[in-house]
Amino acid sequence: MPLDEFVQSLVKVNPGKNSFLSTYLDLRPEGRGKKLHSIFLKNRMSELAQIFPAHSREQALLARDIKRVQKYVEEKLDPSWKGIALFACAAEDFFLPIPLPLPPENEMALSSRPHLFSLMGQADLFRPYAIIAADSRQARLFWIQDGRLAKQRSLVWEEEHTTRFGRMGLSLQKFQRHIQEHTRQRMKEAVENLLKWAGRDKMEYLFTITEEGMEGEMKKHLPLSLKKKQASLSRVDSRDPDHKILSAAFEAIQALSRERAESLARQLLEEAQPLGKATAGPEPTLSALQSHQVERLVLDRRFQAEGWECKSCGYQGTGGVPKACPLCQGATAPAELREAVVYLGQTQEIDLAFTDNYRPLVKAGGIGAMLKFHISGKKGR
Numbered sequence: 026m027p028l029d030e031f032v033q034s035l036v037k038v039n040p041g042k043n044s045f046l047s048t049y050l051d052l053r054p055e056g057r058g059k060k061l062h063s064i065f066l067k068n069r070m071s072e073l074a075q076i077f078p079a080h081s082r083e084q085a086l087l088a089r090d091i092k093r094v095q096k097y098v099e100e101k102l103d104p105s106w107k108g109i110a111l112f113a114c115a116a117e118d119f120f121l122p123i124p125l126p127l128p129p130e131n132e133m134a135l136s137s138r139p140h141l142f143s144l145m146g147q148a149d150l151f152r153p154y155a156i157i158a159a160d161s162r163q164a165r166l167f168w169i170q171d172g173r174l175a176k177q178r179s180l181v182w183e184e185e186h187t188t189r190f191g192r193m194g195l196s197l198q199k200f201q202r203h204i205q206e207h208t209r210q211r212m213k214e215a216v217e218n219l220l221k222w223a224g225r226d227k228m229e230y231l232f233t234i235t236e237e238g239m240e241g242e243m244k245k246h247l248p249l250s251l252k253k254k255q256a257s258l259s260r261v262d263s264r265d266p267d268h269k270i271l272s273a274a275f276e277a278i279q280a281l282s283r284e285r286a287e288s289l290a291r292q293l294l295e296e297a298q299p300l301g302k303a304t305a306g307p308e309p310t311l312s313a314l315q316s317h318q319v320e321r322l323v324l325d326r327r328f329q330a331e332g333w334e335c336k337s338c339g340y341q342g343t344g345g346v347p348k349a350c351p352l353c354q355g356a357t358a359p360a361e362l363r364e365a366v367v368y369l370g371q372t373q374e375i376d377l378a379f380t381d382n383y384r385p386l387v388k389a390g391g392i393g394a395m396l397k398f399h400i401s402g403k404k405g406r
C-alpha cells in the first residue's frame with residue numbers, strides 16, 4: 026500500500042484522549058550486534074505502564090497495545106530494515122507497522138493522535154523510482170518502492186559485432202553504423218522492459234547510469250512524461266556492483282528531497298510578510314492551517330515547540346498553555362506543536378516538505394507555509 030493510504034488510514038482513527046500508541050525504533054545494531062532499541066523499549070514501556078490507574082480500562086487497552094508492539098518486534102523484524110514505525114490503538118483495534126527507509130530517533134508516545142512527524146519526514150523516500158545501469162553488454166534495471174528494492178532485472182547482450190567485424194569485412198563506417206543500430210535496439214529493449222513494470226506516472230524519478238554515448242540514445246526511447254523525471258547518476262559507473270548503484274540513487278533521492286524543501290523554504294521566506302502569500306514561524310502557520318489556508322507546508326527536522334490544545338473545541342495554539350481556551354473557555358492541555366501541525370496537515374492532505382537544519386528556516390522559527398490565497402485584509406481577486 027502506498028504511504029499516502031497508510032497515513033490517511035492513520036488520521037481516520039479517532040480514539041479520543043491518550044489512547045494512541047506511536048512507536049519509532051532505530052533498528053541499527055550498535056557495536057557487537059547489540060540492539061539499543063530493545064533497551065529503549067523496555068525502559069519506555071515500564072514508564073508508560075504507570076500512567077493509568079491499575080485495573081482501569083485505559084490501562085488494559087495500553088497493555089494490549091504494548092504487547093502487540095513487543096510481539097511484532099520480537100517476531101517480525103527483517104534484519105535489513107533500518108527502522109520501523111508502529112502505530113497501535115487497541116480501542117479501535119488498530120495496528121499498523123511501517124518499515125522505514127532511514128533509522129528514526131527512538132520514540133514511544135501515548136497521545137490522542139498518532140505521532141506522524143518522523144514518518145512524514147521520510148515520506149519522499151517512499152516514492153517509487155527506477156534505475157537503469159547500462160553499457161554495451163548489459164543493462165541492469167531496478168525498481169524501488171517504499172524505500173526498498175521491489176524488482177530487479179538484468180538484460181545481457183552478446184558482444185558479437187567485435188569478433189565478427191574482421192570476418193565480415195565491414196568498412197569502418199559500416200561498422201560504426203552497425204554498433205549504433207545495436208545501441209539503439211538495446212536501449213529500446215531496456216526502456217520497454219522498464220515501462221512494463223512502472224506505470225509512467227507512478228514513477229517519481231528515473232536514474233540512469235550509462236556508458237558514454239548511450240544516454241542520448243536511451244532518452245530517445247523515453248516517453249515525454251519520463252524525460253522530465255530522468256537524471257543521470259554521475260558518481261557511479263555502469264559496471265559498479267548493485268549495492269553501490271542502489272545507495273547512489275538513494276542518496277540522490279535524499280538530496281532532491283532536501284533541495285525541493287530548501288527552495289520552497291526560500292520562496293516562502295521571501296513572500297512571508299504581513300498580508301503576504303506565505304507564513305513563517307509557528308504562530309501564523311498554525312493559525313493559517315486551522316483556517317484551511319495552507320497550500321504547502323515546510324518544516325525543519327529540528328523544529329520543536331510547545332503548544333496547547335483546547336479539549337472541548339479542539340482549537341490549538343502556540344506557546345504556554347492558557348488557563349482556558351480563548352474561543353470557548355474550555356479546558357486546555359499541553360500539546361507537542363510539531364505533531365499537532367503535521368497531523369493537521371495530513372487531515373487536510375497538504376503537501377509537506379522537510380529541510381534538514383536549514384539555517385534561514387530555523388531562524389524564522391523552523392516552520393512556514395505557502396498559502397492558498399492572500400490572508401484577509403487584502404481584497405481577494
Ligand SMILES: [Zn+2]
Nearest residue numbers: 335338350353
Ligand atoms: Zn476551545
